[in-house]
Amino acid sequence: MKRAKRAGLISEQxxxxxxxxxxxxxxxxxxxxDCTARELDGYVRASAELQQFAAAIEKVKIDPAYSRMSVEQFENRLADLSLAYKVVGIEELHDLATMDHGDSAAMAKVKLQAAIALRGGHLQVAGDREIEHALSELNQLYHQNAPRIKEIRQTTIKLEDGREATERVIELRPDQQ
Incomplete structure (x- = not known):
């Protein structure tokens, strides 16, 4: 400790x-x-001001008012974080509700649910079934009208070094090309 004290690294502050x-x-x-506990204890014992400071820390640690204050601070911080995360959540819901879902029925459902949550509503069980049914019908219509695969041809090419390369060709029905 004398080494650190001499270097000006350890002070009462x-x-x-x-x-x-x-x-x-x-x-x-x-x-x-960066000293031993014994060295630090010796320095605290040599200073009345540090003894009072250390005693004040111990007193505060067992004070019920301090514990209550700590709980209140924790609850206030938790409430602040909850509000901040709600804002982030609303922004994410907005992004989901306004994104392009393409031809994906699952993404359309996510978009719909995000829009409903953003509005502040909740899907009812019956409403959810109706939406599921509508999405199922749309999916079925898509599959009925989508181009169909007529034939898959596979060509295997044998290379001189013994490796094989496979090429697949998908042909669509002529009436739907």
């Missing part, structure tokens, strides 16, 4: 800061100050 950060734990504070 740095000890107070280390003890505050370590919540009064002398072992954690000593690692912050």
């Amino acid at each position: 740095s000890i107070k800061e280390a003890l505050t950060e370590a919540k009064g734990d002398i072992f954690l504070a000593s690692t912050t100050l």
Whole structure:
């Protein structure tokens, strides 16, 4: 400790800061100050101001008012974070509700649910079944009218070094090309 003290690295202020950060734990504070716990204890014992500071930390740690204050601070922080995450959630719902879903029925359903959630409503069980039925009908119509695969041809090419290369060709029905 004398080495660090001489180098100006340990002062009463740095000890107070280390003890505050370590919540009064002398072992954690000593690692912050890069000295042994025994050296730090000796320095605290030699200073009446540091003894009072360490005693105040211990008193605060067992004070019920401090515990209540800590709980209130925690609840306030939790409420602040909840509000912030709700804003982020609404922004994400907006992105989902306004995105292009292409030909995907599943993505259309996600888009619809996001729009409903953004509006503030909830899907009812019966409403959800109606939507499922409508999406199922749309999917069925798509499959009835979509181009059909007529034939898949596969060509295998044998290379001189013994490897094989396979090429697949999909032909559509002539009436739907």
